[in-house]
Amino acid sequence: MLDLTRCVHHPAVNETGYASLAVATYRASTIVYPDPHSFAARHQRSLDDYTYGLHGTPTTRVLEAQLTALHGGERTILVPSGQAAVTAVMLSVLMPGDKVLIPDHVYPPVRSFCRDYLKPRGIDYAVYDPLIGAGIAGLIDDSVKLVWVEPCGSGTMEIQDVPAIAAAAKAKGALVGCDNTWATPLIFKPLAHGADFACEALTKYVGGHSDLLLGSITVSDLGLRRQIVTTLRGMGIGVSPDECQLALRGIETMGVRLAHIGRVSEDFARRLAQAPAVEAVQHPALPSCPGHEVWKRDMGRSSGVFSIALRPVADETLQAALATLKVFAIGASWGGTRSLVAPMAVAGERTVSPWTRQGTLLRISIGLEDPQDLWADIEEMLHALKADVAKVA
Ligand SMILES: *Cc1c(COP(=O)(O)O)cnc(C)c1O
Numbered sequence: 001m002l003d004l005t006r007c008v009h010h011p012a013v014n015e016t017g018y019a020s021l022a023v024a025t026y027r028a029s030t031i032v033y034p035d036p037h038s039f040a041a042r043h044q045r046s047l048d049d050y051t052y053g054l055h056g057t058p059t060t061r062v063l064e065a066q067l068t069a070l071h072g073g074e075r076t077i078l079v080p081s082g083q084a085a086v087t088a089v090m091l092s093v094l095m096p097g098d099k100v101l102i103p104d105h106v107y108p109p110v111r112s113f114c115r116d117y118l119k120p121r122g123i124d125y126a127v128y129d130p131l132i133g134a135g136i137a138g139l140i141d142d143s144v145k146l147v148w149v150e151p152c153g154s155g156t157m158e159i160q161d162v163p164a165i166a167a168a169a170k171a172k173g174a175l176v177g178c179d180n181t182w183a184t185p186l187i188f189k190p191l192a193h194g195a196d197f198a199c200e201a202l203t204k205y206v207g208g209h210s211d212l213l214l215g216s217i218t219v220s221d222l223g224l225r226r227q228i229v230t231t232l233r234g235m236g237i238g239v240s241p242d243e244c245q246l247a248l249r250g251i252e253t254m255g256v257r258l259a260h261i262g263r264v265s266e267d268f269a270r271r272l273a274q275a276p277a278v279e280a281v282q283h284p285a286l287p288s289c290p291g292h293e294v295w296k297r298d299m300g301r302s303s304g305v306f307s308i309a310l311r312p313v314a315d316e317t318l319q320a321a322l323a324t325l326k327v328f329a330i331g332a333s334w335g336g337t338r339s340l341v342a343p344m345a346v347a348g349e350r351t352v353s354p355w356t357r358q359g360t361l362l363r364i365s366i367g368l369e370d371p372q373d374l375w376a377d378i379e380e381m382l383h384a385l386k387a388d389v390a391k392v393a
Helices: 003-008 036-040 058-071 082-093 108-121 133-139 162-171 222-235 241-252 254-272 292-298 315-323 371-392
Strands: 075-079 099-103 124-128 144-149 175-179 197-201 215-219 278-282 305-310 340-344 361-365
Touching: 058 075, 058 215, 058 241, 075 082, 075 222, 082 108, 082 144, 082 175, 082 197, 082 215, 082 222, 099 108, 108 124, 124 133, 133 162, 144 162, 162 175, 215 222, 241 254, 254 278, 254 305, 254 371, 315 340, 315 371
Parallel strands: 099 124, 099 144, 144 175, 175 197
Antiparallel strands: 075 215, 197 215, 278 305, 305 361, 340 361
């Protein structure tokens, strides 16, 4: 073998006795075959086999299997983002003439996708009150093929009665897709509550470090899995093993991270409910939160995202108050180690269940800083708001 050949042929090394706790990162485009016959027959390989790097490597399969186990499903499909998890389901099961129902508190880019992409292509959508429960039956006509749920709206925080909605959808032959990002499979398992698709933005709590983008769809039905895989392969969509490796590292600590931030978020929510500058705290663990009883029944635990509706203040006051924050950062895409606040424009986004609070809605995502530092930061912000609240009131 000459040098140029040596450069591209990696020598085999001894792997005996090599046992690591880390998942190896297998990158590939080409998959090679032992002989021409198996190459010619590659399309007969099952979806669980390897045919091409875009369709999976052992690294991506480990993450899929781990999410499948956590969700109690049959298979998981990985996609490049949480948003892609939602759209992959919609693009796979909806045909022109069909309709999808989405809740009014849906992750806003999903509403935009329905309005700006599906609708012009002949797939209709309707928006429903997130608290509709079994009443959704009245909205499901023959054209409705998919009902979308977000068990906890990650801005306004209403908790949906997923079992009741799923039962009504099933009775009329519609599928149910669930965006489970707020809860993660540690707090809520959508497939066990009647959903057909359990979607996660792994970008958030699974990744856990604000440095990756990935999504997942877990199903119990292999036919649905094939439908989605066929759509994604047709579109040429796959995920990077490097992203999956980061997610596999993040998922190891998700349990302790969530337990901690869930406790802190519940504690802060109770304290914030007493603050004069705060009109209402939207946190599923508070009895005042719409759907609190359903949360107690189906979840019973919290993650780290909740919102506070501030009493109305002048815009300069709000800006000055937010500028006092030293530990919280301002930004979206929560779920990392850093605590975040994000002022939300909710009222303009609602169409069937109007948002009537006048003041700004501040979404808070608790991270892993010392809770004392976080609370001191919040107190300073509240103090900066208080003077003006007194004036406006
Ligand atoms: C962040 C988020 C998404 C989208 O995830 P990306 O990976 O950022 O695309 C979808 N749904 C919910 C509820 C989210 O919070």
